[in-house]
Amino acid sequence: MNFNLSNGASRIIVSNAIYGVDQSSQWSLWSSVDDGLVWLKVANVNCTKHTLYKDTIYANISGKVRFEIRHSSLNTSRINIDDLYIEDFDTTASQDYHLTLGNPSNAQTDIAFPDNYLLAKDQYILSYNSSKGIPNWVGWHMSSAWHGSAPRKDAFKADATLPTSFIRIKPSDYTNSVFDRGHMCPSEDRDLTTTDNLQTFLMTNMIPQAPNCNQQTWRYLEQYCQTTAQNGKELYIYSGGIGSGGSGSKGLFTTIANGKVVVPQFLWKVIVVLPNGPYDLNRITADTKVIAVKVPNMNFVTGINWSQYRVSVDKIESLTGLNFLADVDDSIEDVLEAQVP
Structure with a gap:
């Protein structure tokens, strides 16, 4: 040529x-x-x-x-x-399949698996744990194509798409609990339309979070992701909790809502960052930027410095039993997951 x-x-x-x-x-x-x-x-x-x-x-x-x-x-x-x-290399931001990199727990939409039940929304996909009343993980794709000017709705709501045999957590289950209704997929990640934003307020997208952690350190991490997406990048994000026993504004709790909702000891997030482009799975290399964090779900966690809580993806996997980046080439996956910042 x-x-x-x-x-x-x-x-x-x-x-x-x-x-x-x-x-x-x-x-x-x-x-x-x-x-x-x-x-x-x-x-x-x-x-x-x-x-x-x-x-x-x-x-x-x-x-x-x-x-x-x-x-x-x-x-x-x-x-x-x-x-x-x-085929041209199109750098236009797009909305892509949330689990392009893999289903971390092989969750299925099958009532025989109430503690690993797959719920697929247009805005995100999650594995719900009925015994704990929280998601095992929530996964979503983020780019500027998801961004708009729809207002935050603050319309917390039970998820009516759960099977009737499952425990359906209501917004009132968090009332007076001293924990925030903590978004996994943030409201600000889904503000293109009102419908998108409303979906982030379903209780299946919530985990009890220590107020200071949620409103400060965790929020700054969310803002980092949003800013990154506005600067020509797309992100694949997974988020969830580990263990039980977090501290709200009035001490340590392992559960709330009379035991229906587990309060995790830690919050975690795994983030894969790519430049905008097509065929994302085929563009991941051993040099792709991957961020993993494990943040104590404690009210003493404050401030802007979320990066002090960075760990390897392998560490999150060992604590959760999940398998991230499962659809990435194994040789590349091994390198990315072992990286310690």
């Missing part, structure tokens, strides 16, 4: 086959972002079929780029390169 593509390239599809009666061979795709001065290998492809076959390569390169296909085998077998399709 002796010319540049101005809109980058996300996905490249190459129709190829072994030529005639030649033997299997290999070709490689190379890219250059400086008019062909320096070339970097994008992928190696084994060519093993005599009939045309479409190989898909995710280049995920933004801006100016050109490509080159090279024969990369030691043998002299010929290769038939036919159609070449290159």
Whole structure:
């Protein structure tokens, strides 16, 4: 290719086959972002079929780029390169599937599993624990495409989509409990429409949170995510609680609402940050930014410095039994989850 593509390239599809009666061979795709001065290998492809076959390569390169296909085998077998399709790299913010990176507990929408029951909303997806009256985890995608000007509704409400055999927590179950109704998916993450915002006030999205922690340190972490999303990034976020025994404004409690709602000892959040773009799962590398925090659910937690509570994703997994980033390539997942800030 002796010319540049101005809109980058996300996905490249190459129709190829072994030529005639030649033997299997290999070709490689190379890219250059400086008019062909320096070339970097994008992928190696084994060519093993005599009939045309479409190989898909995710280049995920933004801006100016050109490509080159090279024969990369030691043998002299010929290769038939036919159609070449290159898809632009679109950096427009989008609303994507909340569990693109995986379902941490393999939750199912099955009443036989009341303590790992999958609830899928348009705005977020969660695993509900009926025995604890709180979610095991809530997962959601965040980008500027979710942002708008809908006002905060503060309309806390029991979740009527839960099976009738499950414990349905009401807003009044938190009244006089000295704990906040703590959002997992924040109200401000879903303000594109009134409907979006209302969904964040369902009680299945709540965990009892120490007021100071919720209104200060935890809130600053939420604001960090929102600011990041407004600056050309998209985030995949999971959030939940660990253990039991948190302190509100009047001391330590393990449960509220006559034992129906467990008060976690810690709050946790796992955040994966990517530049806006398509095919998110294929764009995650060992250098992708991942943040994990484990914050004491205690009223002494105050201030702006949420980063002092950073841990590895592996640490959160060991404490919760959950499996994050399950759909990410294993070799990449292992690196990202082991990182300790």
